[in-house]
Amino acid sequence: MTSLLPSLRSLLCAAVLAAPLLAAGQAKPTAKAISPDLFGIFFEDINYAADGGLYGELVQNRSFEYSPSDHGGWHPLTSWDYLHDGYAMGSVSVESAAPLHANNPHYVQLRVENPFQKGLGLKNNGFDGMALKAGEKYDFSLWARVKSGAAVPLLVQLRDKKDKVLAEITLSAQAAGWQQYRATFTAPAAEPEASLVVLATGKGVVDLDMVSLFPQKTFHNRPNGLRPDLAQVIADLKPKFVRFPGGCLAHGDGLDNMYDWKKTVGPVEQRVAQRNIWNYHQTAGLGYFEYFQFCEDIGAKALPVVPAGVSCQNSGGSWRIGGVGQQCIPLADMAAYTQDVLDLIEYANGPATSTWGAKRAAAGHPAPFNLEYVGIGNEDKITEGFEERFKMIYAAVHAKYPKMQVIGTVGPSPKGEDYDKGWTLAGQLNVPLVDEHYYEKPKWFLTNNRRYDTYDRKKPKVYLGEYASWGNTLFNAVAEAAYMTSLERNGDVVRLASYAPLLAKEGHTQWNPDLIYFNNSTVVPTVNYYVQQLFGQNQGTDYVAGVVAPPAGAVADTTVAASCVRDAKTGDVILKLVNASATAQPFQVDLSGLKGLNMAATRTVFTGDKDAKNTFASPNTVMPKTAAYKAKSRFSYEAQPYSLTVIRLRGKR
Known part of the structure; x- marks a missing residue:
């Protein structure tokens, strides 16, 4: 069949367009080239x-650029909490004079009058918390500028949802100009709702911007x-x-x-x-x-x-x-x-x-x-x-x-x-x-x-x-x-x-x-996803007409549909049989006109209750099931109600 493809790819039978599902045996299979980029x-x-x-960033509003125009009630400190534990004295403000970059005009200024050991600073809860995985590494970075003339120590912590410290690192902001500081954390345990804390623990004035926590993985x-x-x-x-x-x-x-x-x-x-x-x-x-x-x-x-x-x-x-x-x-x-x-x-x-x-x-x-x-x-x-x-x-x-x-x-x-x-x-x-x-x-x-x-x-x-x-x-x-x-x-x-x-x-x-x-922490592909996946993983270079016939008396536009494609690179032929009705439907398949096929195929069936869906509570309610399938040059296939069946026959090499 591979040697036959160049001529078949140039054919466009009018009958294919007029009657997409031809009765088996009515005509020899005819192929036409289809887009190599069809499903994306x-x-x-x-x-x-x-x-x-x-996007992998775990810090929300990392550059203090949120505003009411983004969302009603938002401001540059949205997603940030001001921390001044114990008797720490000082203030936090949002500034815009001499920013890190003109495209990033806002930053935070921490003014520490008396840290009282614990210091003062900011906590970020991320996007509904930060999901940390045990043993994985996380890269922390921020840009800082010291305004007081003396170095300002910064205590950076990862905390759990109860505010318990999971890990901490101390940095020293020293430069009078903007400078980036980096550190790496290893999460000691899994924590689905972690937060990031940055505390200035010494007296002075320090500007902060682009506060980031990024998973290395x-x-x-x-x-x-x-x-x-x-x-x-x-x-x-x-x-x-x-x-x-x-x-x-x-x-x-x-x-x-x-x-x-x-x-x-x-x-x-x-x-x-x-x-x-x-x-x-x-x-x-x-x-x-x-x-x-x-x-x-x-x-x-x-x-x-x-x-x-x-x-x-x-x-x-x-x-x-x-x-x-x-x-x-x-x-x-x-x-x-x-x-x-x-x-x-x-x-x-x-x-x-x-x-x-x-x-x-x-x-x-x-x-x-x-x-x-x-x-x-x-x-x-x-x-x-x-x-x-x-x-x-x-x-x-x-x-x-x-x-x-x-x-x-x-x-x-x-x-x-x-x-x-x-x-x-x-x-x-x-x-x-x-x-x-x-x-x-x-x-x-x-x-x-x-x-x-x-x-x-x-x-x-x-x-x-x-x-x-x-x-x-x-x-x-x-x-x-x-x-x-x-x-x-x-x-x-x-x-x-x-x-x-x-x-x-x-x-x-x-x-x-x-x-x-x-x-x-969870990804839930919908049932619609699995249809897209089955088509995406089984794309062809040529559409082959005259292979699949619908059930006798079925109305193809309202109850059933089918396609047959071939991949010119592998010689594989892929059948997709769709039954959108409440009863099983028999399709007639005629592969006799396609040479070079291995009848030891794979079959993937995607079916279930009409109203079934995948949810966070039940993410795997409906899943495709794949198994070996023995095809014949001519065979009848009964498609289950509300189903997509993909039968892939390998080209012989």
């Missing part, structure tokens, strides 16, 4: 996905890295690409809140923190360099999305009276903004001798990241202002980087005015791909299984950038699985697809449903 992931800092989540042991268990669960999806930094986060809540990639690279103390559109704060500790590095670590392509010169149309809560709506960068400033986009591509792909390539190299990555995709805009309202600015950015990128796969946008819904206008604009400009978004009920996914069958193959291709059914039950997941078979079937026009949102922290969600829920 969408990352946005929503639901505390970054700070307090994937991060994903791939990267400095300033990612929480390993959460990152690994994402990596286990085997995504072919990672979209970042969002979503609505990308184009922001007004022009001053647009995500500026340049403000997220370089030393962390020089990055620009800002208000998160989802009503909290983003430190930019997880910035563009870390995104690119994570993509490389998990073998996924990077897909950054930049604003199209306009802010979110919902800026200022425009659905409410007094909202500001979509704002546009002034045309006089668009040349500079467009250059920022070009600089991003240079940062990713330029040689280490180039201006922005050198900045990437300085961060520790001399080699290019080999960026192939860049998105311009995110589900924007297609106004005249948007169109004018999109054209300017697209023309500049296409002229300088003609091979770059630019992704346009067609609004937030699967139809409507913005959808139609976006597609028209993309067609006029011959944009390579457009970004479709939709969140719908499970029934929608079942009844729209043929959505892409009739798309014009000559028009721009599709990136299904955000989609999900409204819920985290098994029925939701199975409905999504049925729809994903249609994405494989139409993998020649749907080039990329990603479920959204990806992450949600317990007690801090702005959006449901999500793919992965977590708290400081």
Whole structure:
């Protein structure tokens, strides 16, 4: 079969589109090439996905930059408690004169008049506590500046939730200018709700900033890295690409809140923190360099999305009276903004001798990241202002980087005015791909299984950038699985697809449903996650029609769905059989036209009660189960109710 693939990859049988599930034996299997990057992931800092989540930092508000604009009632000392044990005398204040860096304008000043042995200082409880693991090492650092002329001793402690000291280290702040001080703790015991304490134990005045506690054990042991268990669960999806930094986060809540990639690279103390559109704060500790590095670590392509010169149309809560709506960068400033986009591509792909390539190299990555995709805009309202600015950015990128796969946008819904206008604009400009978004009920996914069958193959291709059914039950997941078979079937026009949102922290969600829920110590993949994982781990290079036939009398769009793909690299053939009904359904499989297969296969079944879900109380309620399976060249397979079955047959070598 391997020698047959080149000719099969060039075939596109019209019958495949008209009747996706052909009766076995009606026609010889026909194959068409599908996107090698079909299933990936969408990352946005929503639901505390970054700070307090994937990003490894344990200290909340480490640079004292929280403000009421981030969240009602917040201020620079949010998440910090002032400690003055015993009879210690002094004060704490937030200052901004001569800061560590202009991008990081606030710091804390401790003025110690009399320490009375115990001293005074600050305690940070992290993001719902700091989860420490027994025996693991944690790197502490802070920047300090002594204002009194004499050295100021600093006592740094890890405490448990009852305020018992677990470990402590003494440092001495001596410099009259800003200087970084470091130490390493080893956690003596597991503590899910630890805190960090910094006490000045000598008389004097000392300024503190960028107080950090970071686990040494991060994903791939990267400095300033990612929480390993959460990152690994994402990596286990085997995504072919990672979209970042969002979503609505990308184009922001007004022009001053647009995500500026340049403000997220370089030393962390020089990055620009800002208000998160989802009503909290983003430190930019997880910035563009870390995104690119994570993509490389998990073998996924990077897909950054930049604003199209306009802010979110919902800026200022425009659905409410007094909202500001979509704002546009002034045309006089668009040349500079467009250059920022070009600089991003240079940062990713330029040689280490180039201006922005050198900045990437300085961060520790001399080699290019080999960026192939860049998105311009995110589900924007297609106004005249948007169109004018999109054209300017697209023309500049296409002229300088003609091979770059630019992704346009067609609004937030699967139809409507913005959808139609976006597609028209993309067609006029011959944009390579457009970004479709939709969140719908499970029934929608079942009844729209043929959505892409009739798309014009000559028009721009599709990136299904955000989609999900409204819920985290098994029925939701199975409905999504049925729809994903249609994405494989139409993998020649749907080039990329990603479920959204990806992450949600317990007690801090702005959006449901999500793919992965977590708290400081536990990660709970949803049932939807396992569908994405099964498709991600079983992607193919070619869709093969004429292999699977539906049950007699079944309505393929509402009860069952199936796909057959082949991986040209291994010769493996993968069948995905979906039954979204309450009764078992028999599928007919005919593999006789596919040569070079080992019938000793593996079968993974994902099934359970229709309303079953994985929760923090029962994280493993529904799990895929894999076992050996003996296939035949022709066989009937009875799919269980509410199930996804994946049968993988190995190519002979």
